[in-house]
Amino acid sequence: MTEHTSPLRCSSLEKSFDGVKALRVRDLEFPVSGITAIVGPNGAGKTTLLNALTGFVRPDAGTVFLGNREITHLPPWRIARLGVARSFQEMRLVRLVTALENVMLARPNQRGERLFAALTGIGVAAEEATNRAKATELLRFVGLLDKTSDLAGQLSYGQQKLLSLACCLAGEPRVLLLDEPVAGVHAEVAQEILNLLVRLAAQGRLVVFVEHDFSAVRRVADMVVVMDQGSVIAAGRPEDVLSRPEVVEAFVA
């Protein structure tokens, strides 16, 4: 992947559910790095787009490229291994284990997750120590260091959002696709999460997030993609795009 090709782009992407076109995106190219916000009214196809980009939904037509590699029909686990992390609107955490273990689980390619290594114990302890250290570091990054041994299901909603972010980072991804990472979260925590996204983007990552709140988008996004009825109706810098009449109309409708 050269630095100038978009890390993630798609073209002619289409998906229908029961005859209803949920997605028809002609051409969408995400920038090399920085923060891109996807906005749009409910049912605009934002989550379907993320699902199609990450293999959770098989598009009926079109292509998705990660760098120069086509990933259109790859399964979600392959896409994750290629460096695309994904979070969901509804919290996807292992609620009955600790915050630390959730992040450790998200660490890729663990020898201890193979049966033979588990049975013999060969090399598992050292690997666990490394993974524990990395996971602890990520929990420190998102500000959950004091919640390390709390069960994920017992954390507050905002803390769970932070934990999902830490899990996304466990695989050291190049691209982050976050579905409403700050929705329903207390204003202070939301600001905290947005600050983290800014820091992550500054490290050279592409951070894409779905968001309803325009003020949050204006504050952090370098690019905004507006969707309505499955299509991208506008894309560009927030100050150029968000005041366009067709965008305003889509939201009013």
Added chain:
Amino acid sequence: MEYILHLLVVLSIYAILATSLDILVGHMGVLSVAHAAFYGVGAYVATLAVLALRLPFVVAAMLAVVVGVVLCALISLPAANLRDDSLVIATLCVQVVASSVFVNWEGLTRGAQGIRGIPPPVLLGVSFAGPGRFAVLSGLAAIVAVTLARRTTSGPFGRLLHAIREDEVVVLCAGKRPAIVKIVVLCFAAGLAALAGSLFAGYSGYVSPTSFGLLESVLILSMVIVGGPGGVWGPLGGVLLLVLFPEALRFVGIPANVASEVRQILFGLLLIVVTIFHGESGLAPGRVLRK
């Protein structure tokens, strides 16, 4: 004394069965009612290997494990993407087919009359005839099996199983393949069940389809659920309770033919009571956290 040693053998065989099933039910969240099928496959393969192929017991037991694992791999490859209810139905089908094969493949299994005359195992020139000596053998096998099972349910592997139980999407997002893990673990549990089967054949000297039917699968599952799935000692508690409890009925003076009926009724009652007090499904621990 003989009687107590006999109970020890029975307990150790069920300990292997319940602990291996608990990896699936309690830890990975896959409810299987086909465990007795692999138990039976192990018993028949070991029996035929000893009687027809004249293999020593240890080799026969290893062969039983290999056949159990391979069969399970063949069955679970297409079934690995099934989830929840449909997976339970799939295991039910496996059990029904296996029972039917045990009864109807007469050339191999001698059908309903079963196969008699399996000699007691001989290891390094020592015969393990009778409950006393066999208890040592089966006890050792149970300790090894429980230790191995424990290793798969703790550490990074256990964490992975628990994640599959809770939400496979989490596992996919971490770049892991829940379907492959499920196949591997199903095969591992089937291998342990086959090991238990070979021990049963070597101990009782007689195998017949009734020992490996759906009721047997339900009994093993009951041990897991009654004992509390997803723990280390839980299934072993269930084994103790469900093996010793019917034995106790003997001493109450209930005639043998009535006792077996009473046993079924009491099992049913016990299961109902446990599921009521163990949350809605009686499955994974701490389900209360879920809405």
